[in-house]
Amino acid sequence: MLTKFTPHFLAIIAVNKHLYSLVLIACLCCSACLQNKEQTTLDFLQAKGWVNDFEKILTEKEEKELEFIIEQFEQQTQIEIAIVTLDSTLTTKSGFDDYTLDLANSWGVGKKESNKGVLIGFSSSLRIIRIHNGTGIEEVISDAETKEVIDKHFIPYFKKDEYFKGLFEGTKELMKRLE
Numbered sequence: 001m002l003t004k005f006t007p008h009f010l011a012i013i014a015v016n017k018h019l020y021s022l023v024l025i026a027c028l029c030c031s032a033c034l035q036n037k038e039q040t041t042l043d044f045l046q047a048k049g050w051v052n053d054f055e056k057i058l059t060e061k062e063e064k065e066l067e068f069i070i071e072q073f074e075q076q077t078q079i080e081i082a083i084v085t086l087d088s089t090l091t092t093k094s095g096f097d098d099y100t101l102d103l104a105n106s107w108g109v110g111k112k113e114s115n116k117g118v119l120i121g122f123s124s125s126l127r128i129i130r131i132h133n134g135t136g137i138e139e140v141i142s143d144a145e146t147k148e149v150i151d152k153h154f155i156p157y158f159k160k161d162e163y164f165k166g167l168f169e170g171t172k173e174l175m176k177r178l179e
Contacts, residue, residue: 044106045090047082050074055085057124062164066171073175079137080117081174082109083167088125096121096128110134118178120171122154124163129154131174141177149173 045054050070051063058066070081084103091099100121104110109132110117116136122129131146153173157166 044103045084047084047107050080050082052082052084054090055087055122055124057085057163058167059164062168066164066167069168069171069175077179078111078114078116079178080110081120081171082107082118083120083122083171085163086121086123086126088123091123091126093126093128096123096126097130100130101132104132104134110136118174120167120174122158122163122167124158124161129158137178141174145177146174149177 045052049067051058051066053063066083070083074080082104084100086096086099100119103121104117104119107119108117109119114136115134117134118137119132120129121132129150131150133141133143133146149170154166154170157163157169
């Protein structure tokens with residue numbers, strides 16, 4: 001038996017078909033977003049030491065020199081400092097602050113009981129630097145003082161593409177203020 005469809009009934013079917021397609025597309029997009037979110041929160045880069053040059057802007061000798069001064073400082077003060085360089089394939093300029101904060105938490109920079117840790121995040125390709133101070137550090141150095149260290153001891157060297165010198169001098173100044 002053949003069924004006759006009225007134009008009104010066909011319009012309802014067409015609308016429902018488009019609505020179904022939109023719902024399906026929305027579900028697929030949400031699923032992709034959740035997968036990407038899981039990857040960014042679960043698949044953090046693994047720290048290999050106090051200095052993690054994922055951007056490859058430092059020589060091996062420069063990495064070792066930074067590693068040495070940070071290790072010495074940690075032994076004297078129990079304050080942990082980590083340096084990470086990230087290129088534009090790992091994060092965006094707008095997502096840099098959140099990514100480096102999540103990275104600091106994921107790596108556990110700063111002893112759990114005192115939370116005296118500092119993560120220095122830098123990207124020459126994105127032209128951005130961010131220093132995250134643990135809550136135990138915030139008692140010693142304010143955000144304004146941290147910004148002053150960035151502006152006076154990191155940035156001048158970075159502007160001249162002297163990344164090691166900026167990281168070295170800036171980290172030494174930060175250590176001086178944390179002692």
